Amino acid sequence: MPPPALPGPATPESLRVNRLLMHPAAKPVVGLLCALPFLHLLLGALQLGGVELGANPAETLIRSTGDWTLRLLLATLAITPLRVITGWSALARYRRMLGLFAFFYGSWHFLAFAWLDMGLDLQAILKDIAKRPFILVGSAALLLMLPLALTSFNAAIRRLGARRWQQLHRLVYAVALLGVLHFFWMRTAKNLLGEVAVYVVVLAVLLGWRVWRWRHKPGRPEAPRP
Ligand code: HEM
Numbered sequence: 001m002p003p004p005a006l007p008g009p010a011t012p013e014s015l016r017v018n019r020l021l022m023h024p025a026a027k028p029v030v031g032l033l034c035a036l037p038f039l040h041l042l043l044g045a046l047q048l049g050g051v052e053l054g055a056n057p058a059e060t061l062i063r064s065t066g067d068w069t070l071r072l073l074l075a076t077l078a079i080t081p082l083r084v085i086t087g088w089s090a091l092a093r094y095r096r097m098l099g100l101f102a103f104f105y106g107s108w109h110f111l112a113f114a115w116l117d118m119g120l121d122l123q124a125i126l127k128d129i130a131k132r133p134f135i136l137v138g139s140a141a142l143l144l145m146l147p148l149a150l151t152s153f154n155a156a157i158r159r160l161g162a163r164r165w166q167q168l169h170r171l172v173y174a175v176a177l178l179g180v181l182h183f184f185w186m187r188t189a190k191n192l193l194g195e196v197a198v199y200v201v202v203l204a205v206l207l208g209w210r211v212w213r214w215r216h217k218p219g220r221p222e223a224p225r226p
Contacts (some may be wrong), residue, residue, distance in 0.1 A: 014087035021090035034101040037068050038108070058116035065109035066138075070179050070199060072102035077206045078178055084198055084213075095151050102148040105141050129147070134185035141178035144171050176203055 014111075020026060041064055044053035053060040074096040083091045119122045129135050148171055150156070157165045180196070180203050187196045214220075 017086070017088045018090040019095065021088060027093065027097065031097060031101075034098070035070065037064065038105070041065070058112070061112045061116060062109065065105050065112055066183070069102055069106040069109050070183060072098050072105060072177050073172070073179055074199070074202050074206065075100055077172065078204075081206060081209045084144055100149060103145050108143055109138075110142055134182050134189075137178050138182040141175050141182060144178070145176045148172060148175070152193060162171060173207065176206075 023170040041053070042059055043049045043051040044057065045061060067200055073193060076095055079098070082088050114125050118128060122149050129139050148169060151160060151165065151168060160168065178201050183199060184193070184196045188191055
C-alpha cells in the first residue's frame with residue numbers, strides 16, 4: 001500500500017460523508033455487502049432458498065469467485081485515490097476489510113477449481129498449473145496475496161515496522177496486474193475481451209493516478225533537463 005495520503009479537501013459534504021463512514025453500523029453493512037455474493041453462491045451450491053447456479057454450477061462457482069476476487073482487489077486499490085480526491089478520509093477504515101475479502105474470494109476461487117475441476121488431486125492440480133499459463137499467473141497472484149493477508153493485522157504492522165510493512169504491501173500492485181493478466185489470458189483464448197477491457201481501464205486509471213501523484217510529489221527532485 002502507498003504511504004499515507006494527504007487529506008483531501010474538507011468541505012461540508014465530505015464531512016457529512018466521513019460522519020456516515022464512521023457510523024458504527026457502516027462497517028458491518030459494508031462487510032455484509034461483501035459477503036452477499038458468497039452467501040448467494042453458497043445457497044446455490046447447497047441448493048437452498050431456491051437459488052440456482054445455472055446449467056454448469058461448477059463453472060459458475062469458479063468464475064463468480066474469480067470475478068469477485070478481482071472486483072474487490074480493484075476496490076481496495078480505489079480507496080486511496082478516492083480519499084485524496086474527495087476528502088472522504090474515513091474510507092481508510094475499509095481498505096483492510098476489502099483486501100481481506102479479496103483474499104477470501106481468491107481462496108474460494110482456488111478451492112472451487114481444485115475441488116470441482118480437479119477432484120482435489122494434487123498431482124492433477126500441479127500439472128494443470130504448469131500446463132495452462134493463465135492458471136500459473138492466477139496462482140502467482142494468489143500466492144502473493146498470502147503475505148499481504150497474513151500481515152494485515154495491527155500486530156504485524158508493529159512487528160514489521162511501518163516502512164517495511166508499506167514496502168511489502170506494494171505487492172498489491174503486482175497482484176492486481178497478475179489478476180487482470182490472468183483474466184485477459186483466459187478470455188483472449190475465447191476471443192471475449194469486452195469485460196476484460198473494463199478491468200484493464202480501471203486498473204490503468206488506478207495505477208496511472210499513483211504514478212502521476214508520485215511524479216508530482218512535493219520535494220521530488222526535478223528530472224534532469226536534456
Ligand atoms: C488473485 C488471484 C486470482 C484472480 C484475481 C482470478 C480471477 C479470475 C477471473 C476474473 C476469472 C474469469 C471469471 C469469468 O469468466 O467471469 C477467472 C477464471 C478462472 N480462474 Fe482465476 N483468479 C485468480 C487465481 C486463480 C487461481 C489460483 C487458479 C487456479 C489455480 C485460478 C483458476 C481459474 C480457472 C480454472 C478459471 C475458469 C476458466 C474457465 O472457465 O475457462 N484462478 N479467474
